[in-house]
Amino acid sequence: MKIAVTATGHDLESSTDPRFGRAQGFIIYDSETEEFSYVDNNQNYQSVQGAGIQSAKHVIDAGAEILITGNIGPKAYTALNSANVTILLCRESTVKDSIESWKKGELEETSQANVSGHWGGM
Amino acid sequence: MQIAIASGKGGTGKTTMSLAISHFLSSRGNDVTLLDCDVEEPNAGLFMHSGSLKERRVTTPVPEIDPSKCIGCGVCEELCQYNALAVLKGKAVIFPELCHSCGGCVIACSSGAMKERDVEIGTIFTGSDGSITHLTGKLDIGKIQSPGLIGEVKKEKKNHIGKINIIDSPPGNSCPMIETVRECDHVFLVAEPSPFSMNDLELAMETLDKMGLKYSVIVNKAKEGENELTGFLEKRNTEIAAVISDSLDLAVAYSSGNFIDLLIESEKGEFEKIEEIINSRRRIVECQ
Incomplete structure (x- = not known):
């Protein structure tokens, strides 16, 4: 199973990024092979609006079934939910530690956005 | 003047x-x-x-998507400058509150999946x-x-x-x-x-x-x-x-x-x- 973690760097030792839409990038970790890859999010990091939606698309297109991040907004939630991605919230730590926490079942699943959007509506 | x-x-x-x-x-x-x-x-x-x-x-026109006609080609998503459209699991999804009503996606869609509807924005x-x-x-x-x-x-x-x-x-x-x-x-x-x-x-x-x-x-x-x-x-x-x-x-x-x-x-x-x-x-x- 593939897990996406919002990350501030390119490897498992990097800190998790508490933001989702404007995360610097994503570590895509495969729990079966224990291999990982990095997806850059620079375009959304700088986008004027709709960053959450496009970041959700990165996660979905990478084939991740689980997302580990700090905060999730309403439109990103809608997009991820439409593709049945499970969203787990973590406190700031390293990517590696957050994956370990997930393996131990310590991360809390969210069934709604935990922060409000930046552009009205929803 | x-x-x-x-x-x-x-x-x-x-x-x-x-x-x-x-x-x-x-x-x-x-x-x-x-x-x-x-x-x-x-x-x-x-x-x-x-x-x-x-x-x-x-009112302002905002696109509506007919999922039965959408082929998930992504032309609309690529065209939208405001990230209001995303192809998720093969179908385009619209986030109307981000739309600036340019109408480009409706023109660009070749499968006829998009049409505009009017939404109220003010008085x-x-x-x-x-x-x-x-x-x-x-x-x-x-x-x-x-x-x-x-x-x-x-x-x-x-x-x-x-x-x-x-x-x-x-x-x-x-x-x-x-x-x-x-x-x-x-x-x-x-x-x-x-x-x-x-x-x-x-x-x-x-x-x-x-x-x-x-x-x-x-x-x-x-x-x-x-x-x-x-x-x-x-x-x-x-x-x-x-x-x-x-x-x-x-x-x-x-x-x-x-x-x-x-x-x-x-x-x-x-x-x-x-x-x-x-x-x-x-x-x-x-x-x-």
Whole structure:
């Protein structure tokens, strides 16, 4: 199973990024092979609006079934939910530690956005 | 004749000047309409005594997707500059609150999966206070499509020869301000002698330069002995339309909702200068 973690760097030792839409990038970790890859999010990091939606698309297109991040907004939630991605919230730590926490079942699943959007509506 | 009042920084006195200029020009026998295009927080109406207002609801077209026809090609997503569309699991999904109603996705979709529907974004109120007609655009709470509503306010009262539209702009230098000042014959930028205002004024001037619009600056809340702002404008060779003095009496009158007569009376010479700029622009525009 593939897990996406919002990350501030390119490897498992990097800190998790508490933001989702404007995360610097994503570590895509495969729990079966224990291999990982990095997806850059620079375009959304700088986008004027709709960053959450496009970041959700990165996660979905990478084939991740689980997302580990700090905060999730309403439109990103809608997009991820439409593709049945499970969203787990973590406190700031390293990517590696957050994956370990997930393996131990310590991360809390969210069934709604935990922060409000930046552009009205929803 | 379309005259916009803009500033960059908020709170420098755009609405104050819009109201005073409208009343001054009206008292000089002009046919004046005041358009409040600060649709996210319109407040010129607070100072108008209009009685009943006429209302018109404004809509904007937003695409709707028929998932049975969508082939997930992603053309719409690629085209949308506002991230309002995303192809998720093979189907396009629309986030209507991010849409700027350009209509491009509907034209680009080759599978006929998209059509437009109208969504309500705000209201235009029309009233009159004596000889001044005034229009107010008010964006619905939670909506972000202010340029669409601003465009409708401007369309509601088109430009006519012999008439003057005074257009109160939203603050800032982004889409709402640009939609407001676009195609105006002259822009007055209202600035105050503060670092924030001067910073934003410079951005507003750059914006208007790029748009090729004529403008001059009204220095508001001017304090005696301070010349940083006027010095900056002189150095840039920017026309100073008027200098309005900082006044506690005026602030008190503003708080009571009755400042217009006092402002015009105490700064009559400055309003005559503004009138002269408008008249000279008018002669040029109406010759063309």
